[in-house]
Amino acid sequence: MGSLNVISHPLIEAKLTRMRDKNTSSQDFRLLLKEISILMGYEITRNFETVDAEVETPICVSKFPVLKESFFTIVPILRAGLGMVDxxxxxxxFAHVGHIGLVRDEETHVPTEYYYKMxxxxxxxxxxxxxxxxxxGGSAVDAISSLKKRGCTNIRLxxxxxxxEGIAAVQKAHPDVDIYVAAVDDGLNxxxxxxxxxxxxxxxxxxxx
Ligand code: URA
Structure with a gap:
């Protein structure tokens, strides 16, 4: 089973509280979402691999860690996902960005991709x-299924x-996917x-x- 990582940090909590306030403007909401994405990114990238590289400091030559060259793709689910990309x-x-937009037929629940570019x-x-x-969890499950259909094997959400209920839906459909969230709320209306x-x-x- 993929892990569920609830990233709790006082800065994230305080910024999220401001986002929840209905009187927060769009401008502030966007900025807060960007700031929280950066803070969450610190944890999401925690297991990134490093390799040692030679560096000449003003004093001597020695070896220090640099990020291992890897190919990352950030995939926002349109349209709200765009708010976390920046x-x-x-x-x-160094990451690339792909986009996916899905709509579900209200009767058949079959998802249709209206936009897909990787x-x-x-x-x-x-x-x-x-x-x-x-x-x-419907959009996340469908987006991940769509990426897997194209051969992706290393996906985190x-x-x-x-x-x-959303977490359970993703874990059931995609038990290999690690999930990172800033908060788990009560439920759905x-x-x-x-x-x-x-x-x-x-x-x-x-x-x-
Ligand atoms: N999507 C949203 O933007 N808000 C919700 O509360 C649920 C789904």
Missing amino acids: GLLELMP PEGFEKSEVIVVDPMLAT VNLVAVP EDAYIVPGLGDAGDRIFGTK
Whole structure:
């Protein structure tokens, strides 16, 4: 089973509290999401491998760790996932970015990809799927399935706020995927919004409501 990592840190908690406040502006909401993504990125990248490289300090030549050359792809699930990309790119400027947009037929529940664009060879990369809200888990499960269909084997999922049912759905469908979240909320209301949550993350990021 993939691990569930709840990244708790006072800075993340305080910033998330501000994001939850309905009076926080879109501008502040975007900035806070970016800042939290950077802070979460610190933990998400904790197991990145290093190799020793020779460096000449002003005093002598010695060996020090540098990041092992690896291929990372950050994949935001459109559209709210876009809000987490800039923060992670600040930490990992060498990462590539792929995009995936899915809609589910309301009757058949069959997902259709309305947008899909990945960097060449991404299936061999370490893939970091990002979406601020893990609610029913439907989009995350479908996005990960779609990436696996293309040959991806190394996928982790990063969410800001999750609920137990969304976590369970991902763990059931994709037991190999590690999940990183900043908070686990109580559950979903009848409209599938996270409670207490922060509302519609996409609307709040892009000021569409
Ligand atoms: N997506 C959101 O943006 N918010 C929720 O509460 C649930 C899903």
